[in-house]
Amino acid sequence: MSHITVERNRRRQMNEHLKVLRSLTPSFYIKRGDQASIIGGAIEFIKEMQLVLQSLEAKKKRKSLSPSPTPSPRSLFQFNPSPPNSNTPLESDSSQTVKELGACCNSPVADVEAKFSGSNVILRTLSKRIPGQVVKIVSALERLDFEILHLNISSMEDTVLYSFVIKIGLECQLSLEDLAVEVQQCFCQDMIY
Known part of the structure; x- marks a missing residue:
């Protein structure tokens, strides 16, 4: 040949x-x-x-x-603010690095992670299954001027992982840290937007 x-x-x-x-x-x-x-x-x-x-x-x-008893959500899924094998080291206590690459806001109710992926933001929440919770998150994101491009829902028993890809609106002035806190508040409030 x-x-x-x-x-x-x-x-x-x-x-x-x-x-x-x-x-x-x-x-x-x-x-x-x-x-x-x-x-x-x-x-x-x-x-x-x-x-x-x-x-x-x-x-x-x-x-x-x-x-x-059912384990906490953190024991089932592991959030990594930076991808494995990344060239950028990320220490868990380094607020400067976390602000640049992503932000986490964890509580006993839910874990929330937000990070940049190109010009979009990947937002992940991990919590016990709460009826109507995804509607609260979607409403909060729309209120904060984000456009949802994709939503993936993974669940196991009573634990659910919501993975959003969102586009940042022109009027949005939030940092990733502020976004994670805002979404975390959706889990802490009983009111529906």
């Missing part, structure tokens, strides 16, 4: 693999059709699935040990 034929076969095979990868990854994760976007989107999707896997493993471990 000539070098040209070998290279043509390699490119064809690579394109076929990228098509399969794109078909297996939810369209939300892939912003464009180029190779880098497909691979980057698949990486983000795999990270989300790792969170789900961790929660299922924790559930399996709990059931194998003994029937005990």
Whole structure:
């Protein structure tokens, strides 16, 4: 076989693999059709699935040990303000780094994390399942001039993880830290917006 034929076969095979990868990854994760976007989107999707896997493993471990009270949400899902293998170290007590990359606001009721992803914000909340809670969060986000681009809901038993991708409105003046606090207040208030 000539070098040209070998290279043509390699490119064809690579394109076929990228098509399969794109078909297996939810369209939300892939912003464009180029190779880098497909691979980057698949990486983000795999990270989300790792969170789900961790929660299922924790559930399996709990059931194998003994029937005990329901664990706190933090033991089921782990929030990471920066992605693993990131070049930027993130110490949990470093407020300067957290303000730049993301913000967390945790309480016994819910854990809230907000971080930048390009020009959008990824907002995650983890709590016990509360009827009508997602409506309160959506109302608060709209009131704060955010546009919801995507919402993913993952639940296990009585714990729920809401993952939002939101676009920052032109009138919005909130920092990520303020956003996390505002959403956290949705869990602490009984009133509906």
